[in-house]
Amino acid sequence: MLTIADLHCDYGDKPVLDIPHYEMAPGVHGIVGLNGAGKTTLLNALYGFGRNASARVQWKGEDLFHGNAAFQEAESYFHPGITGGEYLDLFMPGSGANDEQALNALLEVPLDTLISTYSTGMKRKLVLLGVLRLDREVVLLDEPVNGLDLASVRVLEAIIRRLAERGRTVLITSHVLGPLVALCDRIHLLEAGASTRSFERGRTEGLEEALFADLDARTRAVVARWAGGR
Amino acid sequence: MRLLTNGQLGVVNAPAPSALVLLRLRWLQLRRALPTYGIVLLALAVVGAVWLLHKVVHQDAMNAPYIVVGAVLMVWGLHQRRADHHFLRRHVPQARVAMALEYSALILPVLLGLLFAGEWTSSSVLLVMPVLPWSPVALASGVRAARLRKRIPTQLFEWKSLLQSTHPWNLLLWLAALAFCWLPVLPMFLLGAIALMVTGAQEQCEPRAMLLATAPDARALLRSKVFGSIRMMVLLELPVLIGATIFQPDWWWLHGLFGLGLLVLVAYAVLLKYANYLPNERLSANGANVAVAAVFAILPGLLVVPLIMLLSEVRNARENLNTYFHAHHR
Numbered sequence: 421m422l423t424i425a426d427l428h429c430d431y432g433d434k435p436v437l438d439i440p441h442y443e444m445a446p447g448v449h450g451i452v453g454l455n456g457a458g459k460t461t462l463l464n465a466l467y468g469f470g471r472n473a474s475a476r477v478q479w480k481g482e483d484l485f486h487g488n489a490a491f492q493e494a495e496s497y498f499h500p501g502i503t504g505g506e507y508l509d510l511f512m513p514g515s516g517a518n519d520e521q522a523l524n525a526l527l528e529v530p531l532d533t534l535i536s537t538y539s540t541g542m543k544r545k546l547v548l549l550g551v552l553r554l555d556r557e558v559v560l561l562d563e564p565v566n567g568l569d570l571a572s573v574r575v576l577e578a579i580i581r582r583l584a585e586r587g588r589t590v591l592i593t594s595h596v597l598g599p600l601v602a603l604c605d606r607i608h609l610l611e612a613g614a615s616t617r618s619f620e621r622g623r624t625e626g627l628e629e630a631l632f633a634d635l636d637a638r639t640r641a642v643v644a645r646w647a648g649g650r
Numbered sequence: 651m652r653l654l655t656n657g658q659l660g661v662v663n664a665p666a667p668s669a670l671v672l673l674r675l676r677w678l679q680l681r682r683a684l685p686t687y688g689i690v691l692l693a694l695a696v697v698g699a700v701w702l703l704h705k706v707v708h709q710d711a712m713n714a715p716y717i718v719v720g721a722v723l724m725v726w727g728l729h730q731r732r733a734d735h736h737f738l739r740r741h742v743p744q745a746r747v748a749m750a751l752e753y754s755a756l757i758l759p760v761l762l763g764l765l766f767a768g769e770w771t772s773s774s775v776l777l778v779m780p781v782l783p784w785s786p787v788a789l790a791s792g793v794r795a796a797r798l799r800k801r802i803p804t805q806l807f808e809w810k811s812l813l814q815s816t817h818p819w820n821l822l823l824w825l826a827a828l829a830f831c832w833l834p835v836l837p838m839f840l841l842g843a844i845a846l847m848v849t850g851a852q853e854q855c856e857p858r859a860m861l862l863a864t865a866p867d868a869r870a871l872l873r874s875k876v877f878g879s880i881r882m883m884v885l886l887e888l889p890v891l892i893g894a895t896i897f898q899p900d901w902w903w904l905h906g907l908f909g910l911g912l913l914v915l916v917a918y919a920v921l922l923k924y925a926n927y928l929p930n931e932r933l934s935a936n937g938a939n940v941a942v943a944a945v946f947a948i949l950p951g952l953l954v955v956p957l958i959m960l961l962s963e964v965r966n967a968r969e970n971l972n973t974y975f976h977a978h979h980r
Contacts (some may be wrong), residue, residue, distance in 0.1 A: 469858065485976070499807050501810065502814070510863040511863045
């Protein structure tokens with residue numbers, strides 16, 4: 421069980437996240453919310469990257485850290501002048517090591533060439549291979565489908581399902597609802613820095629309404645005013 | 651420069667015999683790059699080159715084989731390095747024939763020069779030119795010193811990055827230091843230049859994911875980075891210093907102190923990087939500190955200054971890295 425307690429984050433006077441207590445069972449968890457809801461900030465805070473965040477995050481009674489969790493950040497950065505293979509070599513295989521070479525036959529990342537020549541999608545896939553190679557209990561994926569082609573998204577979905585079957589806890593943020601609804605055991609709605617509701621697999625009716633209710637109302641009003649002025 | 655009119659540009663879209671498409675393209679590029687009188691001057695220059703070639707071969711027939719081999723290697727090099735192989739094969743039906751015609755046009759002045767000089771045998775070698783497009787092409791991956799970088803430990807990716815940006819000049823510099831180790835000062839100077847390149851490679855910070863993947867904690871990371879870099883530096887220094895000491899045995903202590911100074915300098919650059927580490931940032935300001943340390947490191951007797959600088963950064967580096975490894979802000 422992943423336990424989050426007293427999670428607070430603020431940028432100056434502006435509170436961004438405030439989650440007093442939350443628990444997540446092993447499986448695939450989707451975090452959805454509009455821009456600025458705090459999805460990336462939440463994952464950063466869980467992994468200990470949030471500069472302005474404080475939290476007690478535990479996995480099976482132990483603090484969550486890079487020894488039992490792996491994190492694919494939303495932005496991909498690399499040291500210049502190295503190849504994909506040299507990057508991947510840094511990630512020591514975990515105990516139940518995944519065969520990322522076999523996976524790469526599907527993802528088709530050219531490991532022998534310089535990362536600087538990669539497309540955005542290839543860079544995302546390389547980071548994913550690194551994360552999978554670590555084989556951690558908790559896997560945090562921030563916007564993993566960004567920049568991926570349709571085929572790679574399908575491969576990613578299969579990988580995430582397999583991770584869940586192996587008892588891993590996977591947290592995914594995305595602003596694209598479709599893959600999350602199909603993939604996640606539970607989807608958590610993040611609004612104004614707090615998890616307001618969660619939806620179980622197969623019972624996600626009302627998710628879109630809950631997510632877009634305020635936006636839809638504001639959009640209708642603005643569009644009506646805009647159209648009225650013409 | 652006079653640009654082409656729309657009518658002239660229409661030539662590009664007009665259906666061209668596929669085998670001639672590259673020649674037409676080069677002609678268009680030439681027309682765009684040069685005004686008419688420029689093309690006339692270029693043609694005159696080519697005629698002059700043919701005449702010069704003919705004269706050179708006529709005076710000494712031994713020059714002909716060298717010219718032929720040079721021409722073949724030049725065109726072979728162009729063929730190997732051209733970036734449009736994939737594009738041509740996908741979009742030009744007779745790509746290889748088109749390339750063969752292009753190379754034939756390129757080699758034509760050389761062929762004419764040899765033929766005018768009566769060098770039939772040598773010029774017949776140039777007939778290999780049209781076959782070149784059918785030879786295998788080793789498409790370059792852009793990775794420099796591929797074999798050498800495999801010998802560098804995984805966690806020392808800064809060294810691999812250095813190879814990528816400086817190879818083969820760094821290797822030539824080192825070979826020059828080794829070759830001139832019989833001279834009194836030059837090998838030390840060249841080793842110093844290599845050490846400064848190594849310290850420069852320590853300015854770029856890796857992303858957090860790479861930092862955390864390199865070692866389980868700050869202490870282990872610093873140990874592997876510092877001692878790994880020192881080991882690499884020893885491998886670079888030792889042959890040159892031993893060679894220099896063989897030729898200047900009285901200077902053994904000077905060579906020893908200099909080698910030690912460079913090791914301290916490189917270790918200091920590594921520690922300074924992690925003392926100021928910020929994910930993905932380039933720490934250009936570190937260069938000034940390293941320059942100060944370098945001045946003292948190369949002066950015998952003042953080695954203690956960079957040593958103190960180094961020791962003062964050990965704690966800073968560990969504390970800074972701990973914020974990333976242990977996330978103390980929780």
